[in-house]
Amino acid sequence: MDSTATRVPTLPGLAIWLPRLEAVAIPVAALIAGLAVFSLFLLALGNSPIEFFSLVFKAAFGTAFSWKNTLSRVAPLLFAGLCVALPARLGLVVIGGEGAIALGGLAAAVTGVWLASLPGVVGLPAMAFAAMAVGGLWIGLVGLLRIKRGVNETIASLLMAYIAIALMNHLVEGMFRDPASLNKPSTAPLADALRVGNMPIGIEVHWGFGVGTIACVLCWVLTDRTTIGFAARIAGDNVRAAQVQGLPVAKLIVGFTTLGGAMAGLAGFFEVAAIHGSANASLVVGYGYTGILVAFLARHNPLAIIPVAILLAGFEASSGLIQRRMDLPDATILVMQGIVFVMLLLSETLYGRIKFFRPELWEDPR
Amino acid sequence: MTRISRRTLLASTGAVAATSLLPQTALAADELTVGFIYVGPKDDFGYNQAHAEGAAAVKAMDGVKVVEEENVPETVDVQSSMESMINFDGVKLLFPTSFGYFDPHILDIAPKHEGVRFQHAAGLWSADKHPTNVGSYFGYIGMGQYLNGITAGHATKTKKIGFVAAKPIPQVLLNINSFLLGARQVDPEITCQVIFTGEWSLAVKEAEATNALADQGCDVITCHVDGPKVVMETAAARDALICGYHANQSPLAPEKYLTGAEWNWAGVYTGMVKTAMEGGTIDNFVRGGLADGFIKMSPLGPAVSDAARKQYDATKAKIMAGGFAAIKGPLKDNAGNVIAAAGQSFVEDDIALESMDYLVEGVIGSTS
Numbered sequence: 233m234d235s236t237a238t239r240v241p242t243l244p245g246l247a248i249w250l251p252r253l254e255a256v257a258i259p260v261a262a263l264i265a266g267l268a269v270f271s272l273f274l275l276a277l278g279n280s281p282i283e284f285f286s287l288v289f290k291a292a293f294g295t296a297f298s299w300k301n302t303l304s305r306v307a308p309l310l311f312a313g314l315c316v317a318l319p320a321r322l323g324l325v326v327i328g329g330e331g332a333i334a335l336g337g338l339a340a341a342v343t344g345v346w347l348a349s350l351p352g353v354v355g356l357p358a359m360a361f362a363a364m365a366v367g368g369l370w371i372g373l374v375g376l377l378r379i380k381r382g383v384n385e386t387i388a389s390l391l392m393a394y395i396a397i398a399l400m401n402h403l404v405e406g407m408f409r410d411p412a413s414l415n416k417p418s419t420a421p422l423a424d425a426l427r428v429g430n431m432p433i434g435i436e437v438h439w440g441f442g443v444g445t446i447a448c449v450l451c452w453v454l455t456d457r458t459t460i461g462f463a464a465r466i467a468g469d470n471v472r473a474a475q476v477q478g479l480p481v482a483k484l485i486v487g488f489t490t491l492g493g494a495m496a497g498l499a500g501f502f503e504v505a506a507i508h509g510s511a512n513a514s515l516v517v518g519y520g521y522t523g524i525l526v527a528f529l530a531r532h533n534p535l536a537i538i539p540v541a542i543l544l545a546g547f548e549a550s551s552g553l554i555q556r557r558m559d560l561p562d563a564t565i566l567v568m569q570g571i572v573f574v575m576l577l578l579s580e581t582l583y584g585r586i587k588f589f590r591p592e593l594w595e596d597p598r
Numbered sequence: 599m600t601r602i603s604r605r606t607l608l609a610s611t612g613a614v615a616a617t618s619l620l621p622q623t624a625l626a627a628d629e630l631t632v633g634f635i636y637v638g639p640k641d642d643f644g645y646n647q648a649h650a651e652g653a654a655a656v657k658a659m660d661g662v663k664v665v666e667e668e669n670v671p672e673t674v675d676v677q678s679s680m681e682s683m684i685n686f687d688g689v690k691l692l693f694p695t696s697f698g699y700f701d702p703h704i705l706d707i708a709p710k711h712e713g714v715r716f717q718h719a720a721g722l723w724s725a726d727k728h729p730t731n732v733g734s735y736f737g738y739i740g741m742g743q744y745l746n747g748i749t750a751g752h753a754t755k756t757k758k759i760g761f762v763a764a765k766p767i768p769q770v771l772l773n774i775n776s777f778l779l780g781a782r783q784v785d786p787e788i789t790c791q792v793i794f795t796g797e798w799s800l801a802v803k804e805a806e807a808t809n810a811l812a813d814q815g816c817d818v819i820t821c822h823v824d825g826p827k828v829v830m831e832t833a834a835a836r837d838a839l840i841c842g843y844h845a846n847q848s849p850l851a852p853e854k855y856l857t858g859a860e861w862n863w864a865g866v867y868t869g870m871v872k873t874a875m876e877g878g879t880i881d882n883f884v885r886g887g888l889a890d891g892f893i894k895m896s897p898l899g900p901a902v903s904d905a906a907r908k909q910y911d912a913t914k915a916k917i918m919a920g921g922f923a924a925i926k927g928p929l930k931d932n933a934g935n936v937i938a939a940a941g942q943s944f945v946e947d948d949i950a951l952e953s954m955d956y957l958v959e960g961v962i963g964s965t966s
């Protein structure tokens with residue numbers, strides 16, 4: 233006790249930075265361990281890990297086109313990651329972002345058709361708002377079910393995603409169908425003024441990447457730099473303690489799930505406004521589920537979601553070149569992601585156990 | 599006189615440097631690199647396998663290099679895959695094979711790569727709207743389902759046949775209607791129960807639908823989903839006979855397999871690649887049926903009777919001769935509306951068939 237009290241003030245920098253370093257070092261080590269295990273898998277199949285990883289690097293980050301390929305995939309992963317990470321701050325495991333993406337995209341498309349004559353300055357925010365409102369409502373409902381009826385949010389969000397996708401398909405094939413979309417039922421195409429363009433950064437990457445990055449930063453400010461975020465973390469760590477302290481746990485749950493859903497809705501908005509130009513079944517391609525992986529890899533830290541999403545997008549961007557050059561099946565990248573994910577879950581048990589990162593435990597053995 | 603300015607010099611040395619960075623495979627003198635992109639797995643016994651079989655035929659040609667990617671969704675992913683093939687592999691001819699790749703993805707990418715030809719499987723290209731380096735090709739496979747129907751009509755004992763369908767879109771509806779109308783050439787009392795799964799690839803629902811059809815007494819079953827494997831195996835396990843679709847599924851249940859409506863992309867693709875290699879221009883819009891070699895039928899299975907074989911051969915000969923119509927009057931839809939008056943007929947390339955929104959009389963099911 234004495235030694236800790238005397239030591240820590242002498243090492244203020246280390247005392248602050250080592251635990252933070254731990255939060256980076258452990259996931260990075262898990263990533264490297266995962267890639268090492270995956271290399272064994274490749275060797276067992278008779279393939280060269282060196283060739284594999286150099287192809288991944290080339291396809292994901294090696295040329296200007298590779299960066300475009302990678303960054304253009306990042307936007308939905310950022311938003312879908314936030315949809316998991318925000319409720320996770322309260323200890324809620326929400327895995328149904330896919331549904332909010334589908335319905336958010338549909339809401340954006342329908343609003344866009346409805347406001348077709350408006351200029352983009354008005355129309356685009358309206359579409360984004362509609363997407364956020366619908367997505368927020370959908371996941372917010374999961375939070376509400378949790379506090380009102382004690383329904384498990386993981387199961388509820390997953391099942392509600394199925395309902396959302398079915399609802400979107402039903403509406404796209406029925407009420408909101410563009411009669412001209414014969415063999416791929418879609419909503420009517422958006423006017424050019426209501427399309428989201430590319431960012432002026434020299435490579436063709438649409439604004440979803442920029443807005444998603446800003447959203448991650450803002451969410452980080454909320455969770456790590458405000459009293460609301462602090463209250464949410466307390467409720468996540470120990471809900472009874474939070475209630476005893478008089479924290480508004482119910483409001484926090486509804487608020488964070490709603491915000492997470494709104495982020496997923498934005499993913500749908502950008503898919504519709506920047507990529508597809510209408511809502512259809514192509515909104516449902518699994519971004520919501522990849523978002524789970526993103527959030528867990530980022531340990532639910534909104535800021536860490538940015539590099540993690542770029543890394544995962546890079547892996548996906550390299551999938552094609554791997555198939556073509558090494559003649560490996562498309563599932564190879566999935567296997568790699570799976571192994572990394574398992575390693576990461578295993579590494580969760582290491583926190584607080586490595587003495588190096590805990591200066592307060594650096595006592596002389598007596 | 600050519601003046602060498604600093605700018606042109608920099609540009610040309612830059613170009614040389616860039617070329618030397620290109621993968622060595624990209625620029626072998628007379629080799630044509632062709633790219634194929636599939637929305638599902640190459641071995642799905644269905645839509646994607648049919649295209650992959652075409653790609654395999656191209657691969658066997660001299661002076662051609664083929665690169666392939668499977669499981670590419672109809673999102674920004676396919677745009678990246680196309681550009682990656684162009685940038686890293688030097689692909690000059692692309693076959694992105696899924697319907698949803700066209701708009702907006704091919705239409706976004708094609709104008710940026712004028713030296714590359716994009717060939718898309720569907721009839722979506724139109725001269726006044728779309729770039730000239732894009733082309734459409736497709737086959738009239740409904741006639742294959744009509745022939746399937748003839749073998750089914752002879753084989754059914756319950757006079758009930760079944761159809762597992764993905765979505766109620768014109769192409770699928772034409773297949774369902776053709777299947778029943780083929781069967782009704784044998785016996786006008788036959789009915790066809792259809793179940794829509796709502797998705798192109800959703801194995802669980804496909805199995806449920808097949809079981810539901812078998813439960814209702816359908817003893818010949820076919821389908822239009824991306825990968826017919828689940829439907830075929832489930833139906834055969836329920837002791838129903840099966841008619842194939844997209845590719846040849848007879849290896850899955852050889853005794854139960856009557857015949858199947860297959861794409862014949864090998865012929866189409868090798869023809870197009872040959873044209874490209876000879877420096878010719880591939881037509882922007884091509885379609886064809888059985889007679890043009892765009893589609894083919896699986897060999898008849900052991901469960902096909904002699905009477906069935908006779909009628910099948912006779913009808914096939916009529917189709918090959920041209921002008922044959924499966925959809926012809928007098929014909930009503932299953933809600934009683936007149937589709938075609940007596941004497942009216944829709945030949946396979948009739949544009950009216952491409953906006954089909956009805957199920958004909960005798961099909962049990964609804965489009966919505």
